[in-house]
Amino acid sequence: EPEVTQTPSHQVTQMGQEVILRCVPISNHLYFYWYRQILGQKVEFLVSFYNNEISEKSEIFDDQFSVERPDGSNFTLKIRSTKLEDSAMYFCASRTGTGVSGANVLTFGAGSRLTVL
Amino acid sequence: ILNVEQSPQSLHVQEGDSTNFTCSFPSSNFYALHWYRWETAKSPEALFVMTLNGDEKKKGRISATLNTKEGYSYLYIKGSQPEDSATYLCAFPTGTASKLTFGTGTRLQVTL
Numbered sequence: 001e002p003e004v005t006q007t008p009s010h011q012v013t014q015m016g017q018e019v020i021l022r023c024v025p026i027s028n029h030l031y032f033y034w035y036r037q038i039l040g041q042k043v044e045f046l047v048s049f050y051n052n053e054i055s056e057k058s059e060i061f062d063d064q065f066s067v068e069r070p071d072g073s074n075f076t077l078k079i080r081s082t083k084l085e086d087s088a089m090y091f092c093a094s095r096t097g098t099g100v101s102g103a104n105v106l107t108f109g110a111g112s113r114l115t116v117l
Numbered sequence: 118i119l120n121v122e123q124s125p126q127s128l129h130v131q132e133g134d135s136t137n138f139t140c141s142f143p144s145s146n147f148y149a150l151h152w153y154r155w156e157t158a159k160s161p162e163a164l165f166v167m168t169l170n171g172d173e174k175k176k177g178r179i180s181a182t183l184n185t186k187e188g189y190s191y192l193y194i195k196g197s198q199p200e201d202s203a204t205y206l207c208a209f210p211t212g213t214a215s216k217l218t219f220g221t222g223t224r225l226q227v228t229l
Binding site: 003004031033035042043044045048050055056058091095102103104105106107108109110111 | 211
């Protein structure tokens with residue numbers, strides 16, 4: 001069964017450092033997402049990406065965050081200057097573009113745990 | 118702010134017990150409701166997507182119902198097994214990209 005793969009599974013970084021989280025979505029999917037879960041809190045939406053551009057972003061997704069799909073397969077989330085409060089599990093997800101969009105399930109990766117010291 | 122709530126937050130049952138949990142969501146502008154199962158150290162996995170009021174879906178021992186008029190969905194597990202131990206998340210899609218707003222999750226632990 002097709003999978004969404006994420007690397008690294010765990011990254012520890014110092015405050016102020018740049019971090020890149022990588023994702024390989026399912027090849028025929030058209031919509032790509034990043035979500036995160038801070039320990040003990042809800043899973044929260046960060047950004048969605050479609051047709052090589054951001055289609056929607058949350059208030060959390062400020063100027064220190066960016067996404068790109070550099071080679072048509074990888075989908076990356078960059079955090080330019082990490083803060084302590086960026087410590088969380090970051091999930092990549094993708095879905096097809098067919099049918100009623102709200103009814104398309106998301107396929108999630110296993111997450112990248114980011115710890116900022 | 119969209120409010121999707123789940124209860125209880127956690128649940129501890131014995132093997133063989135049947136259990137259920139609730140997801141409540143806004144009843145206006147309804148498109149669909151998603152249920153995901155998330156085992157520790159694994160990817161959240163889709164269980165159901167429900168779109169119609171009165172919908173009932175079933176996957177093995179797990180089933181779900183939907184009431185869009187009053188804004189709630191129930192997830193039922195019949196004869197719980199230890200492998201059912203996971204966090205069960207409901208989510209409500211909104212926006213042009215159908216981003217999901219998640220509930221807090223119900224953490225289920227099934228012991229022998």
